[in-house]
Amino acid sequence: MEYCQKGIKVQEEIGNKEGIGNSYHIIGNIYKDQGNYDQALSYYSKSLKIQEEIGNKSGMGASYNNIGLIYYNQGNYAKAMEYYDKNLKIREEIGDKKGMANSYNNIGGIYEDQGNYEQALRCYDKCLKIYEETGDNWGMASVLSGIGNIYRDQGNYEQALECYDKCLKIRKELGDKNGLASSYNSIGIIYKEQGNYGQAL
Numbered sequence: 001m002e003y004c005q006k007g008i009k010v011q012e013e014i015g016n017k018e019g020i021g022n023s024y025h026i027i028g029n030i031y032k033d034q035g036n037y038d039q040a041l042s043y044y045s046k047s048l049k050i051q052e053e054i055g056n057k058s059g060m061g062a063s064y065n066n067i068g069l070i071y072y073n074q075g076n077y078a079k080a081m082e083y084y085d086k087n088l089k090i091r092e093e094i095g096d097k098k099g100m101a102n103s104y105n106n107i108g109g110i111y112e113d114q115g116n117y118e119q120a121l122r123c124y125d126k127c128l129k130i131y132e133e134t135g136d137n138w139g140m141a142s143v144l145s146g147i148g149n150i151y152r153d154q155g156n157y158e159q160a161l162e163c164y165d166k167c168l169k170i171r172k173e174l175g176d177k178n179g180l181a182s183s184y185n186s187i188g189i190i191y192k193e194q195g196n197y198g199q200a201l
Contacts, residue, residue, distance in 0.1 A: 021050035021059055028066060041070050061090035061099055068106065077110050084110070101130040101139060108146075117150050124150075141170040141179060148186060157190050164190065 008023045028043035044067045051059035068083030084106045091099035108123030124147050131139035148163030164187045171179040 017050050017054050018056060018059070021047045021054070021056070024050065025059070025062065025066070032066065032070065037070050037074055041067060044070065057090050057094050058096070058099075061087045061094075061096070064090065065099075065102070065106070072106070072110065077114065081107065081110055097130050097134050098136070101127045101134075101136070104130070105143065105146075112146075112150060117154060121147065121150060137170050137174055138176075141167045141174070141176070144170070145179075145183065145186065152186070152190060152193070157194055161187065161190050 005027075008020055012020060024043045024047035028040045028047060031037075031040035031043060044063050048060060048063035048067065051057075051063055064083045064087035068080045068087065071077075071083065072080035084103055088100060088103035088107070090096075091103055104123045104127035108120045108127065111117070111120035111123060124143050128140060128143045128147070131137075131143060144163045144167040148160045148167065151157070151160035151163060164183055168180065168183040168187065171183055
Protein backbone atom coordinates (compact mmCIF):
# COMPACT_ATOMS: atom_id res chain seq x y z
CA MET A 1 0.00 0.00 0.00
CA GLU A 2 2.81 2.39 0.94
CA TYR A 3 4.49 1.98 -2.45
CA CYS A 4 1.20 2.45 -4.31
CA GLN A 5 0.72 5.76 -2.50
CA LYS A 6 4.27 6.79 -3.41
CA GLY A 7 3.54 5.81 -6.99
CA ILE A 8 0.45 8.03 -7.02
CA LYS A 9 2.52 11.03 -5.85
CA VAL A 10 5.01 10.49 -8.66
CA GLN A 11 2.22 10.08 -11.22
CA GLU A 12 0.62 13.30 -9.98
CA GLU A 13 3.90 15.18 -10.33
CA ILE A 14 4.29 14.15 -13.96
CA GLY A 15 0.56 14.45 -14.73
CA ASN A 16 0.05 10.81 -15.68
CA LYS A 17 -3.69 10.41 -15.11
CA GLU A 18 -3.82 6.86 -16.45
CA GLY A 19 -1.11 5.82 -14.02
CA ILE A 20 -2.98 7.43 -11.12
CA GLY A 21 -6.17 5.63 -12.12
CA ASN A 22 -4.35 2.31 -12.31
CA SER A 23 -2.78 2.87 -8.89
CA TYR A 24 -6.18 3.64 -7.37
CA HIS A 25 -7.46 0.39 -8.88
CA ILE A 26 -4.58 -1.61 -7.38
CA ILE A 27 -5.23 -0.11 -3.95
CA GLY A 28 -8.91 -0.99 -4.38
CA ASN A 29 -7.88 -4.59 -5.09
CA ILE A 30 -5.80 -4.68 -1.91
CA TYR A 31 -8.69 -3.42 0.22
CA LYS A 32 -11.06 -5.89 -1.51
CA ASP A 33 -8.74 -8.81 -0.73
CA GLN A 34 -8.63 -7.63 2.88
CA GLY A 35 -12.42 -7.57 3.03
CA ASN A 36 -12.49 -3.79 3.52
CA TYR A 37 -15.25 -3.21 0.98
CA ASP A 38 -15.97 0.42 1.83
CA GLN A 39 -12.40 1.48 1.16
CA ALA A 40 -12.22 -0.75 -1.92
CA LEU A 41 -15.35 0.89 -3.29
CA SER A 42 -13.90 4.33 -2.61
CA TYR A 43 -10.72 3.63 -4.57
CA TYR A 44 -12.49 1.86 -7.43
CA SER A 45 -14.75 4.90 -7.72
CA LYS A 46 -11.71 7.21 -7.81
CA SER A 47 -10.19 5.05 -10.51
CA LEU A 48 -13.44 5.02 -12.49
CA LYS A 49 -13.67 8.82 -12.42
CA ILE A 50 -10.20 9.15 -13.92
CA GLN A 51 -10.81 6.41 -16.52
CA GLU A 52 -13.96 8.26 -17.61
CA GLU A 53 -12.08 11.57 -17.82
CA ILE A 54 -9.39 10.16 -20.11
CA GLY A 55 -11.80 7.94 -22.06
CA ASN A 56 -10.08 4.67 -21.18
CA LYS A 57 -12.92 2.24 -21.87
CA SER A 58 -10.99 -0.85 -20.85
CA GLY A 59 -10.16 0.80 -17.51
CA MET A 60 -13.77 1.89 -17.10
CA GLY A 61 -14.90 -1.70 -17.66
CA ALA A 62 -12.46 -3.00 -15.05
CA SER A 63 -13.74 -0.46 -12.52
CA TYR A 64 -17.39 -1.25 -13.31
CA ASN A 65 -16.68 -4.95 -12.87
CA ASN A 66 -14.91 -4.61 -9.54
CA ILE A 67 -17.47 -2.17 -8.16
CA GLY A 68 -20.10 -4.73 -9.14
CA LEU A 69 -18.11 -7.42 -7.36
CA ILE A 70 -18.01 -5.37 -4.16
CA TYR A 71 -21.79 -4.89 -4.23
CA TYR A 72 -22.21 -8.61 -4.96
CA ASN A 73 -20.08 -9.54 -1.94
CA GLN A 74 -22.22 -7.19 0.15
CA GLY A 75 -25.38 -8.93 -1.07
CA ASN A 76 -26.59 -5.87 -2.98
CA TYR A 77 -27.58 -7.72 -6.14
CA ALA A 78 -29.41 -4.78 -7.75
CA LYS A 79 -26.33 -2.53 -7.64
CA ALA A 80 -24.06 -5.41 -8.63
CA MET A 81 -26.23 -6.12 -11.68
CA GLU A 82 -26.18 -2.42 -12.62
CA TYR A 83 -22.39 -2.32 -12.73
CA TYR A 84 -21.98 -5.74 -14.35
CA ASP A 85 -24.32 -4.54 -17.11
CA LYS A 86 -22.23 -1.40 -17.57
CA ASN A 87 -19.11 -3.51 -17.83
CA LEU A 88 -20.76 -5.81 -20.39
CA LYS A 89 -21.75 -2.87 -22.61
CA ILE A 90 -18.21 -1.50 -22.52
CA ARG A 91 -16.73 -4.91 -23.36
CA GLU A 92 -19.12 -5.27 -26.28
CA GLU A 93 -18.17 -1.79 -27.56
CA ILE A 94 -14.46 -2.55 -27.58
CA GLY A 95 -14.85 -6.16 -28.74
CA ASP A 96 -13.29 -7.64 -25.60
CA LYS A 97 -14.56 -11.23 -25.75
CA LYS A 98 -12.81 -12.36 -22.58
CA GLY A 99 -14.36 -9.43 -20.73
CA MET A 100 -17.77 -10.22 -22.20
CA ALA A 101 -17.52 -13.82 -21.05
CA ASN A 102 -16.55 -12.68 -17.56
CA SER A 103 -19.52 -10.30 -17.48
CA TYR A 104 -22.00 -12.98 -18.55
CA ASN A 105 -20.55 -15.30 -15.92
CA ASN A 106 -20.92 -12.68 -13.17
CA ILE A 107 -24.47 -11.77 -14.21
CA GLY A 108 -25.34 -15.46 -14.35
CA GLY A 109 -24.02 -15.86 -10.81
CA ILE A 110 -26.48 -13.24 -9.56
CA TYR A 111 -29.40 -14.94 -11.28
CA GLU A 112 -28.30 -18.29 -9.87
CA ASP A 113 -28.10 -16.92 -6.32
CA GLN A 114 -31.60 -15.51 -6.77
CA GLY A 115 -32.89 -18.90 -7.91
CA ASN A 116 -33.61 -17.63 -11.42
CA TYR A 117 -32.05 -20.65 -13.09
CA GLU A 118 -33.48 -19.98 -16.54
CA GLN A 119 -31.78 -16.59 -16.81
CA ALA A 120 -28.62 -17.94 -15.20
CA LEU A 121 -28.40 -20.71 -17.81
CA ARG A 122 -28.87 -18.19 -20.62
CA CYS A 123 -25.95 -16.14 -19.33
CA TYR A 124 -23.75 -19.19 -18.76
CA ASP A 125 -24.54 -20.47 -22.26
CA LYS A 126 -23.45 -17.13 -23.76
CA CYS A 127 -20.31 -17.28 -21.66
CA LEU A 128 -19.61 -20.86 -22.76
CA LYS A 129 -20.00 -20.00 -26.45
CA ILE A 130 -17.43 -17.23 -26.15
CA TYR A 131 -14.98 -19.55 -24.39
CA GLU A 132 -15.50 -22.11 -27.17
CA GLU A 133 -14.90 -19.45 -29.84
CA THR A 134 -11.74 -18.22 -28.16
CA GLY A 135 -10.44 -21.67 -27.19
CA ASP A 136 -10.39 -20.91 -23.48
CA ASN A 137 -10.46 -24.45 -22.09
CA TRP A 138 -10.07 -23.38 -18.48
CA GLY A 139 -13.07 -21.09 -18.84
CA MET A 140 -15.08 -23.80 -20.60
CA ALA A 141 -14.44 -26.29 -17.82
CA SER A 142 -15.45 -23.81 -15.12
CA VAL A 143 -18.70 -22.81 -16.85
CA LEU A 144 -19.64 -26.40 -17.71
CA SER A 145 -19.24 -27.27 -14.04
CA GLY A 146 -21.47 -24.34 -13.08
CA ILE A 147 -24.14 -25.29 -15.61
CA GLY A 148 -24.00 -28.87 -14.33
CA ASN A 149 -24.58 -27.61 -10.79
CA ILE A 150 -27.75 -25.83 -11.87
CA TYR A 151 -29.09 -28.91 -13.63
CA ARG A 152 -28.26 -30.97 -10.53
CA ASP A 153 -30.11 -28.51 -8.28
CA GLN A 154 -33.10 -28.77 -10.61
CA GLY A 155 -33.01 -32.57 -10.40
CA ASN A 156 -32.08 -32.84 -14.08
CA TYR A 157 -29.38 -35.42 -13.46
CA GLU A 158 -28.95 -36.55 -17.07
CA GLN A 159 -28.02 -33.08 -18.30
CA ALA A 160 -25.94 -32.45 -15.19
CA LEU A 161 -23.91 -35.61 -15.90
CA GLU A 162 -23.47 -34.56 -19.51
CA CYS A 163 -21.97 -31.24 -18.41
CA TYR A 164 -19.80 -32.83 -15.73
CA ASP A 165 -18.47 -35.42 -18.21
CA LYS A 166 -17.54 -32.69 -20.72
CA CYS A 167 -15.89 -30.74 -17.93
CA LEU A 168 -14.01 -33.84 -16.75
CA LYS A 169 -12.68 -34.51 -20.24
CA ILE A 170 -11.35 -30.96 -20.58
CA ARG A 171 -9.74 -31.04 -17.15
CA LYS A 172 -8.00 -34.31 -18.00
CA GLU A 173 -6.58 -32.68 -21.14
CA LEU A 174 -5.43 -29.68 -19.09
CA GLY A 175 -3.93 -31.84 -16.35
CA ASP A 176 -5.94 -29.87 -13.81
CA LYS A 177 -5.75 -32.17 -10.76
CA ASN A 178 -7.73 -29.90 -8.45
CA GLY A 179 -10.40 -29.56 -11.12
CA LEU A 180 -10.43 -33.31 -11.69
CA ALA A 181 -11.05 -33.94 -7.99
CA SER A 182 -13.96 -31.48 -8.08
CA SER A 183 -15.42 -33.09 -11.22
CA TYR A 184 -15.20 -36.62 -9.82
CA ASN A 185 -16.88 -35.40 -6.65
CA SER A 186 -19.71 -33.74 -8.61
CA ILE A 187 -20.29 -36.89 -10.68
CA GLY A 188 -20.26 -39.01 -7.52
CA ILE A 189 -22.94 -36.80 -5.97
CA ILE A 190 -25.18 -37.34 -9.00
CA TYR A 191 -24.86 -41.11 -8.78
CA LYS A 192 -25.56 -40.94 -5.05
CA GLU A 193 -28.70 -38.85 -5.66
CA GLN A 194 -29.81 -41.45 -8.20
CA GLY A 195 -29.26 -44.23 -5.67
CA ASN A 196 -26.46 -45.68 -7.78
CA TYR A 197 -24.07 -46.16 -4.87
CA GLY A 198 -21.73 -48.50 -6.74
CA GLN A 199 -20.98 -45.86 -9.34
CA ALA A 200 -20.79 -43.14 -6.70
CA LEU A 201 -18.00 -44.99 -4.95
